[in-house]
Amino acid sequence: MSEISNDQIEVSGARVHNLKNIDVSIPKNKLVVITGISGSGKSSLAFDTIYAEGQRRYMETFGAYARQFVGDMERPDVDKITGLSPVISIEQKTTNKNPRSTVGTITEVYDFLRLLFARVGEAYSYNTGKKMVKWSEEEIVENIFRRFDGEKISLLAPLVRGRKGHYRELFEETRKKGFVKVRIDGEIKDLAPKMQVDRYKIHDIEVVVDRLKVSDDFKVRISQSVQQTLKLGKDLMMVAVEKEESKSKNQNPRSNTSNDKTLFENSESDVYNAPVDRNIVLFSKQLMCEDTGLSYEEPSPNAFSFNSPYGACPTCKGLGNVYTIDMDEVIPDQSKQLKKAVLLR
Amino acid sequence: MFQQVVQFAKKHKIKLDTAVNDLPKEQLDLILFGDKNISSALVVDVNDESIPHEYTGSYEGIIPMLKRWFASANSTEALREWVVQFMTLQTCSTCNGARLKKESLWFKIDDRNIAELSDLNLDNLAAWFDGLELRISNKQATIGKDVLKEISERLQFLLNVGLTYLTLNRSTRTLSGGESQRIRLATQIGSQLQGITYILDEPSIGLHQRDNHRLIDALKNLRDVGNNVIVVEHDKDIMLAADHLIDVGPKAGKHGGTIVSEGTPTEVLASGSDTAKYLNGEKTIPVPLERRKGNGKIIELKGATGNNLQNVSIQLPLGKLIVVTGVSGSGKSTLINETLYPILSKYCYDSKANPMPYKSVKGLEHIDKVIEIDQSPIGRTPRSNPATYCGFFTEIRTLFAAIPEAKIRGYNAGRFSFNVKTGRCDVCEGGGMRVIEMNFLPDVYVHCEKCNGKRYNRETLEIRYKGKSIADVLDMTVEDAVEFFQPVPYLYRKIKILADVGLGYITLGQSAVTLSGGEAQRVKLSTELGKKDTGKTFYILDEPTTGLHFQDIEHLLNVLHKLSDRGNTVLVIEHNMDVIKVADHVIDLGPEGGDGGGKVLFEGTPEDLIHSKESYTAQFLKTELLNIP
Numbered sequence: 001m002s003e004i005s006n007d008q009i010e011v012s013g014a015r016v017h018n019l020k021n022i023d024v025s026i027p028k029n030k031l032v033v034i035t036g037i038s039g040s041g042k043s044s045l046a047f048d049t050i051y052a053e054g055q056r057r058y059m060e061t062f063g064a065y066a067r068q069f070v071g072d073m074e075r076p077d078v079d080k081i082t083g084l085s086p087v088i089s090i091e092q093k094t095t096n097k098n099p100r101s102t103v104g105t106i107t108e109v110y111d112f113l114r115l116l117f118a119r120v121g122e123a124y125s126y127n128t129g130k131k132m133v134k135w136s137e138e139e140i141v142e143n144i145f146r147r148f149d150g151e152k153i154s155l156l157a158p159l160v161r162g163r164k165g166h167y168r169e170l171f172e173e174t175r176k177k178g179f180v181k182v183r184i185d186g187e188i189k190d191l192a193p194k195m196q197v198d199r200y201k202i203h204d205i206e207v208v209v210d211r212l213k214v215s216d217d218f219k220v221r222i223s224q225s226v227q228q229t230l231k232l233g234k235d236l237m238m239v240a241v242e243k244e245e246s247k248s249k250n251q252n253p254r255s256n257t258s259n260d261k262t263l264f265e266n267s268e269s270d271v272y273n274a275p276v277d278r279n280i281v282l283f284s285k286q287l288m289c290e291d292t293g294l295s296y297e298e299p300s301p302n303a304f305s306f307n308s309p310y311g312a313c314p315t316c317k318g319l320g321n322v323y324t325i326d327m328d329e330v331i332p333d334q335s336k337q338l339k340k341a342v343l344l345r
Numbered sequence: 346m347f348q349q350v351v352q353f354a355k356k357h358k359i360k361l362d363t364a365v366n367d368l369p370k371e372q373l374d375l376i377l378f379g380d381k382n383i384s385s386a387l388v389v390d391v392n393d394e395s396i397p398h399e400y401t402g403s404y405e406g407i408i409p410m411l412k413r414w415f416a417s418a419n420s421t422e423a424l425r426e427w428v429v430q431f432m433t434l435q436t437c438s439t440c441n442g443a444r445l446k447k448e449s450l451w452f453k454i455d456d457r458n459i460a461e462l463s464d465l466n467l468d469n470l471a472a473w474f475d476g477l478e479l480r481i482s483n484k485q486a487t488i489g490k491d492v493l494k495e496i497s498e499r500l501q502f503l504l505n506v507g508l509t510y511l512t513l514n515r516s517t518r519t520l521s522g523g524e525s526q527r528i529r530l531a532t533q534i535g536s537q538l539q540g541i542t543y544i545l546d547e548p549s550i551g552l553h554q555r556d557n558h559r560l561i562d563a564l565k566n567l568r569d570v571g572n573n574v575i576v577v578e579h580d581k582d583i584m585l586a587a588d589h590l591i592d593v594g595p596k597a598g599k600h601g602g603t604i605v606s607e608g609t610p611t612e613v614l615a616s617g618s619d620t621a622k623y624l625n626g627e628k629t630i631p632v633p634l635e636r637r638k639g640n641g642k643i644i645e646l647k648g649a650t651g652n653n654l655q656n657v658s659i660q661l662p663l664g665k666l667i668v669v670t671g672v673s674g675s676g677k678s679t680l681i682n683e684t685l686y687p688i689l690s691k692y693c694y695d696s697k698a699n700p701m702p703y704k705s706v707k708g709l710e711h712i713d714k715v716i717e718i719d720q721s722p723i724g725r726t727p728r729s730n731p732a733t734y735c736g737f738f739t740e741i742r743t744l745f746a747a748i749p750e751a752k753i754r755g756y757n758a759g760r761f762s763f764n765v766k767t768g769r770c771d772v773c774e775g776g777g778m779r780v781i782e783m784n785f786l787p788d789v790y791v792h793c794e795k796c797n798g799k800r801y802n803r804e805t806l807e808i809r810y811k812g813k814s815i816a817d818v819l820d821m822t823v824e825d826a827v828e829f830f831q832p833v834p835y836l837y838r839k840i841k842i843l844a845d846v847g848l849g850y851i852t853l854g855q856s857a858v859t860l861s862g863g864e865a866q867r868v869k870l871s872t873e874l875g876k877k878d879t880g881k882t883f884y885i886l887d888e889p890t891t892g893l894h895f896q897d898i899e900h901l902l903n904v905l906h907k908l909s910d911r912g913n914t915v916l917v918i919e920h921n922m923d924v925i926k927v928a929d930h931v932i933d934l935g936p937e938g939g940d941g942g943g944k945v946l947f948e949g950t951p952e953d954l955i956h957s958k959e960s961y962t963a964q965f966l967k968t969e970l971l972n973i974p
Contacts, residue, residue, distance in 0.1 A: 009542065009573065018602035018850075030588035031568050032575045035620055036605070037894035038863065039597030039850035043546070046577045051544050085573060087542045090529045097518050104463055104513030107503060107532055112496045113513070117459050120481065120489040121452035296448050304452070304459050306444035313446050316437030320444045320514075323415065325408055326433040330377075334365045338376070 006083070009050070013079030016052075017044040026050075028083065047089065052076045054087030099319055100307050114304040123296055125289030132287045132296065137230065140283045141223045144239060147281070148214045154240040155225050156183055156206035156280075157233035166199035174207050181208040183240070206238060235285035236295070350376065353404045379406020430697075444514075455480045463514040466939050470513070471500045502531040506563045507556035510674035510939025523551030524673065530563060539571040549580040550891050553672040553920050555961040561586045579894050581624060585610050592620045598822055598850025623895040630899050630923045632970065636950050637909060637929040640664035644708040646688070651701025652679040653943035657934075660948065661685075663711055663883075665929035666909045667916045670962050671946075674938025677918050678887070682717070685916075686885055689715035712914065714882040716873050720866045720891060722857065727776065728764060729857035731848070732819065735872045737839040738853075744833065745815055751808045760805055761815050768805040770796035819854030826853055842871040847893065847900040863892030867901070874904065880912040890921045898923050922969040925962065926951050933960050 009026040019041050026032050036042045053076050059067060104110030123132040135143070144153070159170060174182065175191045182191055183206040189195075197203050209232065210225035212218050229237040282288065288295040297303070302310040305318075312318030354361050357380075359372045405413075414420050415428045436442040443450055443460035450458045455477060462470060474497050478486040486493075503511070506527040517525065526548055533543065548560055561583060568574045568588075576583060584590055590613045592605040606616035614621050622628040639662040647658040654676045661667060671677050679701060687698035692709045723734045732738035742761040745751060751760075760768035763775030773779045773793035777800040792798045799806060799816035806814040811829070813821075821829065823843045830836040843849075846867040851860070860868065866889060873884070886905075890898050902924065909915050909929070917924060925931060931954050933947040946960045947953075955970060957963040 018598055020602040022602070022604055024591065024604060024607070026573070026575065026591075027589050028573045029568060029571060030573070031564055031586065032573070032589045032591065033584050033587035034575065034577050034591045034593060035579060035584055035894070036593035036601065037597055037619075037896050038847060038892055040594040040601035040894075042577045042593050044602070045591075045593060046544050046575055047546070050542070050575065054542060085540045085542045087544060088533065089544045089546070090526055090533065090548070091546050099516055099518060101517040102463075102513060103511050103515045103517065103520070103528065106517055107499060107513075107528055109496055109499050109503075110463065110513055112492050112499070113459060113462065116489050116492045116496065117452050117454060119492070120485045121454050121459075124451045124453060126447055126451045296451075299449075299452055303449050304445065311445050311449050313437060313440035313444055315439035316444065318444045320437055320440070320442040321434050322437050323429065323432040324435050325411055325431060329431045329433070330407070330411075331365055336364060337362045338360075338365055338368060338373075 009081065009083045009085075011045075011049060011078060011081050014045060014049045015077040016048045017041060019044050019049070028085075049076045049078050050081065050084070051087050051089050053078065053081050054084055057084070058086065105307070111301070114301040117304050118299045118301045121299060123287045123299070125292065125294050127289060127292045127294050130289060130291065132289050132294075134287045135283050135285060137223070137226055137285070140226050140230075140237070141219075143283070144214060144222060144226070145219075148239065148241060150214060152211070152213045152242045154183075154188070154208050154242060155210045155229045156238040156240055157209050157229040157231075158204070158206045158236055158238060159232070160203055160205035162202050162204060164200060164202055166196040167203070167205060168194070168196040170205070171195045179207050179209070181211075182206065183208060207232060211242070230285060236288075237283050239281045239283065241279040349404060350407075353380070375404075375406075377406055377408050379409055380404045454485075460514075464512055466509060467500060467503055467511050467513075468509040471497070471504060474500065499531075499535050502535045502563075503528070505534075505559060505566070506531045507552065507559040507673065510937065510941065512939075521551050521673075521678070523548070526550075527552075527560070527563075530567070534563060534567050534570070537570060542573040542575065543567060545574070545576045545578075547578055547580075547892060548576065549578060549583055551673060551888060551920065553670075553961065554582070554922065554965040555672055557582045579892070584620075584624065592616075592618055595619065596850075597847075598824075601850070619896060620894070628895070630895070630902065630927065632926050632951075637665050639929065640912060642708060642711040644706065644711065646685060646703060646706050648704025649680055649684045649701065650703065651684050652676060653940060654679055654684075654701075655943040657943065657945055659932055659945060661914065661916065662930050663708075663881075663914045664909060664912050665914060666905055666927070667914065667930045667932065668925050668928035669916065669918050669932045669934065670920060670925055671934030671942065672936075672938050672961055675934040675936075675942035677934055679943075680934065681885060681916065681918055682887065686715065686717050689883055690717075712881050712883045714879050715885065716882060717885045717887075718866055718869045718873060718889070719887050720863065723860065723865045723868055727778075727856040727858055730819075730854050731823075731843065731851060731857075731860075731868050732853040734857065734868055735839055735843065735875060737836055737875075740836055740839075741815070741818060744836070745808055745810055748808055748810055754804075754808075756805070756808065761801075761808075763800040768801055770800055770802050772796065773800070775800045820852055822850055822852050824849040839871075839875040842874045842904075843868070845900065845904050846871045846874075847897040863889075866891070870904070874908070878908065878911060878913055882913045884908060884913060884915045886915070886917045888919055889917060890919060890924060895923070902927055922965055925966055926969050931962075933957070933962050935960060935962075 007028045009028060010023075011026070012023045014022050014024070018039075022045075024045065034042045034046050052074070056075060102110065104113070124130065125132055159174070160167060171182065171191060172193075175193065180191055181188055183189070184197060185204055188208065197205075209229040210221070212221065212225075214222070226237065282290065282293050284295050286295045286298060300310065302308045305311040306313070306320070307318055316322045351361065353359075354376065357372065357375060359368070359376060365373065411428050411431060414424055415432065420428075437444075440446070440450070445460060450460055452458060457473070462473070465473065474493065478490070478493060481489070508524065508527055508531070511524070520528070526545070530545070530548065545564075548564070549557060552560060557580065564574055564576065564583075565586075576587075578584060587610055589607070590610050591607040592613055594601050594603070594605045595618065605618045605620070606613045610624075614624055619628070642663045644661040644663065645658070646661070649657045653674075657676070657680060659680070669677050669681055684701045684703055687696075687700035688703070688706055689709070689712065690696040690698050691700070693713060693715050723729060730738075732741065739758070742758040745761045746756055746758040756768070759765045763769045769775035770793060772795035777793055777796070777798045779793045796802065799814075800819070801814075801816055806816055808814065810818075813829070818826070818829075823840060826840045827837065827844050827849075830840055843851075848864065848867055848871070851864065857865070866886075870886070870889065889901055893901060898921065905915050905917070917928075919925065928951060931947065931949065931951055932945060933954060935942050935944065935946050936959050947957045947963070951966060951970060954960065955963050955967040
């Protein structure tokens with residue numbers, strides 16, 4: 001190694017293709033251009049000798065077992081190459097024919113952009129265009145104290161939101177857990193054994209976790225109840241202010257004949273965009289639209305990737321376009337007989 | 346299915362031989378969209394056989410059936426392809442092409458969502474990121490600091506290699522070879538690795554002269570980080586920018602393979618080699634004194650609006666050598682490869698090609714044939730070679746079969762094919778090589794010891810034409826073959842063309858996989874030239890100078906000139922000034938790439954083009970044209 005100069009790649013005795021046993025030294029850390037007419041042996045020197053040898057040496061570092069998968073590298077017909085550092089070839093090959101591969105993904109800029117949106121992006125409600133909020137448990141407790149100080153409130157944990165069913169088991173289960181009251185379609189009722197609701201109508205059911213008067217005496221109790229409510233309501237809870245007269249007639253604003261749009265959990269609240277009750281306040285540990293109760297999941301970089309089911313548009317699966325039937329192609333000529341006009345090419 | 350339709354029609358008293366126009370809408374809808382409610386018992390006669398086949402169920406309708414076939418995983422490729430004929434690819438109506446679900450599009454930074462950002466040109470995107478940390482809240486800025494830095498850096502690298510006009514959501518399928526190479530180059534520069542030897546194959550391809558300096562800067566940048574950069578290149582600017590220039594030659598093939606000169610560009614310039622002469626301007630491609638007049642007929646394409654084209658209308662004078670040029674991303678390929686070529690091939694061959702949107706086209710009746718010659722490889726198997734591709738190998742085989750000795754032995758033309766059992770070496774099966782499987786070690790290729798790489802068996806090789814066996818012929822270079830086959834006019838003509846396009850150095854039997862993109866393109870070109878032209882043929886070539894040295898360009902231009910002299914129209918997409926300056930008619934697109942382009946800046950002769958103020962091409966062409974000694 002001692003005699004090998006450190007600033008040159010020495011190629012001696014290259015005979016690949018038409019190369020005539022040539023010796024070349026290529027200075028390192030320089031911009032080197034190899035030129036010549038087509039077929040003169042430029043590529044034979046650059047790719048078939050220098051690059052091939054670099055690749056081969058790299059492959060040699062794998063074990064025999066691994067090498068059988070990467071294929072065979074032929075030893076270029078050259079006496080000696082010294083001073084070669086790892087070789088990367090940047091060729092003209094059009095990289096990828098996959099429709100999911102974009103400039104953003106291959107340069108990885110899009111991956112960073114996704115990360116940026118997941119961590120820094122601000123969520124807006126697609127119902128109202130308003131910025132969404134999310135609360136922590138302490139914030140919810142603080143908020144309760146600020147807004148309802150001195151008032152009598154119920155802490156409600158939503159169990160069913162806009163779904164059909166008789167919910168016999170649910171009531172039974174809730175009752176066995178020790179809760180005494182539920183709020184069904186806006187009306188607070190006592191839990192009774194064998195209770196059920198109309199199975200063909202859409203219902204909102206919340207369990208009343210606690211009813212108390214907001215005052216400093218109950219600070220510990222409130223925060224404990226809030227915790228439990230959030231747990232039961234899966235990060236979502238409601239606070240209902242109890243006013244003597246508003247206790248009864250709270251019609252569910254939604255017409256019960258409307259179609260049951262069984263979308264996934266989050267966008268279920270699509271149909272839920274009515275002003276529920278001014279005395280009810282929604283709190284969520286997840287991103288939520290305060291007006292309509294619409295909530296988003298905590299954003300992850302995946303949610304911004306069109307190549308992930310978490311982010312892709314459900315219709316086009318993240319491709320941006322879809323095949324649709326073109327009537328002009330199905331019936332190219334309207335003046336032809338029906339049996340000869342349809343689906344003929 | 347058809348039986349179902351017939352039965353269904355009978356039941357609903359729909360007359361299948363009424364014209365679609367005259368059919369009541371309800372009836373047509375029934376046929377097309379089916380009958381959901383009534384479950385009708387249809388009796389279907391299969392081929393009018395005696396046994397009636399009972400079919401019970403509702404009639405599905407043609408459109409739902411197509412949809413089902415398209416979506417079903419059980420459908421075969423062929424069926425799906427058949428269905429696709431009746432469909433069009435449309436922007437997704439749910440996301441409007443944004444590709445993401447609704448929720449994700451409502452996350453915003455500085456009032457922009459991620460899809461909007463992906464749709465920005467890279468230079469606009471970089472501008473948006475510039476100073477972003479001041480526009481967002483402190484908390485956001487702290488969280489995003491590192492990511493922002495990373496994005497800005499990467500964008501800067503992409504801008505540095507001249508890719509300002511791309512967008513992040515641009516599909517890589519639609520990138521040219523040069524563009525994807527430059528993206529990889531930018532990524533590599535971004536990786537900040539040191540001590541690597543980078544080898545690049547003609548990075549200047551597809552790059553307009555204007556953007557050359559950006560590329561050179563990028564290469565120098567890669568070097569300055571501490572890497573070895575080796576570039577195989579024909580471009581003058583890049584050669585002159587080199588620290589060390591190696592000239593391989595002097596000629597091609599057997600006459601090449603030695604180092605003609607090496608050293609700094611100045612040293613090479615002083616060496617007096619052919620390359621030096623072109624670099625010095627001692628040798629140039631002459632500008633024709635007179636431009637071809639053409640035959641006065643024109644094809645007129647109006648209102649092309651595909652991709653970034655801004656309502657482009659062009660006139661293509663026939664019988665001329667036309668060059669379409671413009672900076673990268675200005676819309677050349679969209680206009681020619683994706684609009685014009687599909688229109689022409691639809692007209693000439695009734696093909697199914699789908700042109701990008703345009704308003705009207707006139708003058709198609711003046712041509713009867715269109716030929717597009719691109720750079721895709723001619724074959725992926727080692728058994729394909731220039732002789733088989735160009736088709737004259739069949740004729741060589743016929744020639745060998747006609748030799749008296751062959752006739753005595755009863756050998757026909759098939760005997761001389763290395764793909765047919767009778768004549769080829771049965772050890773290597775005509776491959777000339779034998780693969781020895783080493784099980785867990787990589788396969789080893791060895792010369793076939795039976796035929797010694799000649800591919801044929803002994804008996805076949807005994808048949809000699811003018812002292813050469815069929816294997817000797819395959820081993821000949823094109824140059825030698827031209828001489829050898831001079832007395833056989835039909836072979837001579839075809840092989841001569843291969844030599845004319847600058848492929849004199851390849852051998853007739855050279856395996857197709859070893860041909861470069863440029864070589865493959867020229868093999869195709871010569872194949873097309875070997876066919877009888879009609880005098881009304883329209884040729885489209887995409888950057889034929891790829892991989893060509895100055896001298897080769899001269900050869901190529903001679904061929905193109907010959908074609909147009911015979912009344913054909915040759916349209917070339919090209920950045921090379923040597924090609925632009927000899928054109929009869931130049932169409933310059935621009936002025937910039939991407940959204941800043943898509944307009945026709947100039948149409949006319951090169952002499953007039955240099956007066957154009959807006960055009961970048963004009964500036965470079967001016968120096969080139971005024972260089973005439």
